[in-house]
Amino acid sequence: MSPTLFNSALALWLAGAVAGLAGFRRPEWARLAGFGLALLGSLAAALAGWMGIAEGAAEWNLPSAVPLFSWTVRLDPLSSYFNLALGVVSAAVSLYSFGYLRGNRGNTGVLVFFYNILLLSLALVFSASNAFFFLLAWEAMALAAYCLVVFEHEKAQTRRAGVLFLIMSHAGTGLLLTAFLLLASAAGSLDFSTFRAALSSLPEWEQGAVFVMFFLGFGVKAGIIPLHVWLPEAHPVAPSNVSALMSGIVLKTGIYGIARVCFDFFEAPPVWAGMLVLTAGVVSALVGVLYALMENDLKRLLAYSSIENIGIILIGFGASLMFQALGHPSLAAIALAAGLCHTLNHAVFKSLLFLGAGSVLHSTHTRNMEEMGGLIRRMPVTALCFLVGSIAISGLPPLNGFISEWLTYQALLAGFGTTLSLTRVMFPAAGALLALTAALAAACFVKAFGITFLALPRSPKAAEAREASLSMRAGMAVLAAACVALGLGATWFVPVLDPITRQAFGVDVSQALITANGLVLSAGSTRGGTVSTAGMALAFLALAALPALLWLAWGRHGRRATGPTWDCGLPGLTADNEYTATAFSKALRMIFSALFKPRREIQAEYEVSPYYPTAIRFESEIEPAFEKHFYDPLKLWILAMANRARAVQAGSIQAYLAYIFVTLIGLLLFGVRG
């Protein structure tokens, strides 16, 4: 059943792309047809994914126009799981896009075309089972994403971000290409299914090299620190529905790649591989959330927070790899389930948050949080959905983020007993830093939600904001409902991961995890920790009777009046009295000043006395450490090398002919030797 559904999803998206082209001159028509088809395709993909996980692997060829070459698609549980995430998120985003692009000034037809192409190529990336086909889909995805990122190309910032995205993406693809070529030459085939055997036949250091190249190559796309620099530039400048898709799903292609390599290509990866992934995860999570906290641009904040969540996913993967290497398959299954669970959860709540940010941007025309405020009254539904997303992403119970973080903690904690060597300290240390990350994420989203939606509007634009249109609200509501459902229904959801862990380690994760009427998740051993989000929700409901009783006993006599907030005796409270986004994160900026190196500049103009300034200019910035200390020197070095290379480009045709001749001789010699 799932192959048929998957094929029809591909066909629907293709039709959507054609509709975009056909509607080049009729934007309204393109919008309705294009996103309608995208929505249908997404539903088909979600269904295909859902059924495909349970059905087991299915392999077939897509119709190929190239002779001697097959477009092999293979839906195994891992592929299907990512297709499920893709379908769920893109269905909600497509629904949202109906309203978001109404009356759009740019060319909607072009957007619709690339949007559908992006969905199509994403599904193919998740399902291709042939290295050549995979790279082709990978490239198509990168190019479609690029075209969507630079959709608003009239701004210079957007074009710069697009170029950076393209360069980084291709550097990553270069690494992937090399790794795939190494594997293919060992296997004598481009098929994924041959890679497992081929890899174990390689010498150890070559295996290591292949692993590192794959990890870095996919890491660029996933946004692992320090390969993340393109992400906070490219994600915010895209139209918000595209940002949602980029952070929700496109990043996950990197995660998919890492999962595919770690848990399929490699039979038994070495311990250091797991340690590498775990460390990268911890660093990405912590540094990502610290940078997110410093942002006042709502969409950049969300982009940095994506880096954090990718880090949390990788903590799960890294722990899983280490357990596998240490010979604990059931623990490896729990850790992998934690990572995969967070993959879907992050896809859901991050796209929800980006859609919320999009609604705010749509009605206030600014991404700067310092100009927002008070939107909870003007945009109640958007605010509620954003609040649900904020609670979920902060990992607070009983929503879905809590479940994946809980599973991660359990895996890390159990890891302490798996080995006697000093490496075991890594697990609780990672757990402690994960706790720090989660607490900082909560601070970050108190800031994001509180400054954007609460108190008084800080600008006329925010004061006149209007609620998002019906389809936009519907798109957000679907994702918010998914956050709640995945949180409360965790015990029903975790068994879905069974086929994946069975394929990877031969262990069902649900056997290790679910007890007591299927309502409670328990970790490993019978005495292990237990948790039940549904139980917590029930407890909340039951305990809600308590304040009600108190009110009946005492409170009903008291009057309830509204009055002005205490304004320190000033004439009336204005938005100027409010705490700003910059001020909110000031304490953490000072505490982590070693990382941020904050710089601020205050200029005051005065006539009589410095205590009565007539004008004040305030500037504050933090140092972009990775750009300054790594990428800028690298850029200069590349430019210098290019300058030197100019020496051989003398501009004389004779010299070029000589180069060609020498190269030819060299290649011939190489060919004869080989």
Add this chain to the structure above:
Amino acid sequence: MMERVLEGLVQLVLLLAVAPLLSGFIRTMKARLQMRRGPGVLQTYYELHKLLRKGMVIPDTASWLFSATPYILFVTTIAAGLMLPMVAAQAPLGIFGGALAVVYLLGLGRFFLALGGLDTGSSFGGLGSSREMTISALAEPAMMLAVFTVAIGANSTSLAEIARTAVAQEWRFLAPSQVLAFAALFVVLIAETGRIPVDNPATHLELTMIHEAMILEYSGPYLALIEWGASIKQLLLMVLLINCFWPFGLPAAWSATGALAGLAWLLFKLLLLACAVVLVETTNAKMRLFRVPELMAVAFTLGTLALVSTFLF
């Protein structure tokens, strides 16, 4: 089934009743140590009673979130309290979550409280929210390391399991890892309950307020719910500390006599711990805000040492 419900109700009543008493006791003791007479031990009850009967003023800038916050804070704190072994190792809602769930439920309450502070639109609210989130973020890793240390010892994050392990090994609380973890968690307790040297529960001075700044605009029954919730949280953290490290006299399962004996022991140990808190509060001056991270770093180091010493000793 009925017994389970009964146990839950007993613990619920204990949480609600003992928490204000504990706050009152700490206040009285503090006053005595400072050579003042101070309010009576029952003062917190009177205050709650007074606040619950009063009317309230809601800021006109605030949204529904401001009104929802006291309820959410109160309910989540009590839910966390029911997951805790109090007078018996078996916690009424222990199956719904262990140490991690307790920490994260308190986090949920804090999340809303910080939003409630921002919702008023005054700079005090934002100031309090920012500081509260900052300090709790810094306290979190130390707390987790301490929790991990005891959880690794018990091989479980279930608090009942942790308490049972501690009961079984009577003198374990003298092991270096336990002592260090206890010290780390004690520092976290000081920070999380807003006590001197981190925060001063008695101040309304704008430069030093943290918790009080966030709840400045709350009045009447809402303020009562928040104050009650805060005192329950304090009780909860103290009970956590006691029953994880020094659960001497804690019965393994619920029974009428066992629970009474457990309660007597618990009250006695709470008294001792409260005296320790009072001593710390009276002998220290409040720290500057930017010295607090150093204190948290000390707690983090203690936690790390605790963890490392679990396999050194």
